[in-house]
Amino acid sequence: MIDCAIIGGGPAGLSAALVLGRARRSVVVFDDNRPRNAVTHESHGFLTRDGIKPSEFRATAHREISAYPSVEMRWAHVTAVRKQGDIFEVLTDDQEPLQARIVLLATGLKEQLPAVDGIYDYYGTSLFNCPYCDGWELRDQPLVLIAEGERTFHLAETIWNWSRDLVVCTNGHTVLKDEQKQLLHKHGIQVVEDRISALIGSNGHLERVVFASGEERNCVGGFVLTELSQAAPFASQLGCDMNAMGGIVTNPQGRTSVPGVYAAGDATLQGPAQLILAAAQGSQAAMHINATLTERAFH
Structure with a gap:
């Protein structure tokens, strides 16, 4: 005993x-x-x-x-x-x-990442879940936020403290209210609701996000909203x-x-x-x- x-x-x-x-x-x-x-x-x-x-x-x-x-x-x-x-x-x-x-x-x-092909290849190297843990290292660089849940807006405005060059990617989901989109847009944060078709990069370092429409956005990394x-x-x-x-x-x-x-x-x-x-x-x-x-x- x-x-x-x-x-x-x-x-x-x-x-x-x-x-x-x-x-x-x-x-x-x-x-x-x-x-x-x-x-x-x-x-x-x-x-x-x-x-x-x-x-x-x-x-x-x-x-x-x-x-x-x-x-x-x-x-x-x-x-x-x-x-x-x-x-x-x-x-x-x-x-x-x-x-x-x-x-x-x-x-x-335990955490579950959004259903995006190849996302685990970048997670922990250039994609992270906590801006307080990794925001400083990514400061003032072009970033993406891949998020499909109700905390998307809160996380986006938090990341804005570290980088004003931010794209919110909801991977085909509608998770933001119109007034939230307007507020993000007011602060220069772009929102792309199209489905993500590919993440492009090498050795764990994300370089760009490709959407189903063919549109692409360049980045050096970013954050992911995980389900816990x-x-x-x-x-x-x-x-x-x-x-x-x-x-x-x-x-x-x-x-x-x-x-x-x-x-x-x-x-x-x-x-x-x-x-x-x-x-x-x-x-x-x-x-x-x-x-x-x-x-x-x-x-």
Whole structure:
């Protein structure tokens, strides 16, 4: 029996492991080594770590956590998390079930890109999903936004902060209201609602977008509006409340609606999917997990 099982080895899970390790709690972190930012070359916005490679960030975190002997990293794919009374059982593909007093879900999200041929060839190199992460590197250059969802207008006006040379491509979908189109046009943002027939470039660097009409637009890259969903089903399996966006509902301390289950990081969909925000949520949840375990011991 351990104090806490952390499902997910991203910034939220690793930050929680560090805090709990320093609190002398027995912890197992389950990581299947399939991070959503695997295609990302650099991570930005984390003070003292701006521009770090995600693999380097994880390696540094593992090295620091290894100083705390009560924390164990397990490279395993979790198949189920079950609640049996006040105890949780974590099942994996190839290991014995593990029992824990508390579970922290830091499983993150998975993303789906618009249905455009070849889009994954450019994603992570010249097409990105977050202007706060990659807008600086693309500043003042001709960009495209490929977006098919209701957040298209918001993302377009956000990108405008970094580049005034922007084309919004909705790939044959009508997702903008007339007044939104007019406002974009007022600020020099072009809108093309025609279907995208091809993305042209080399070595991951996008050079132009070709539309079904034969029209083309040159660019050096841009952004993509992705659809996000839970990367793992454990919150639903355990009966946790979910919000309208599909995120795990938590209170400010990271507690879910199920006693003994906490959640942190992108899976909560509480704000932008940022490295520093996920890490902060993991740290905060860990402090309250430790407080919960202490109260149980005292009473």
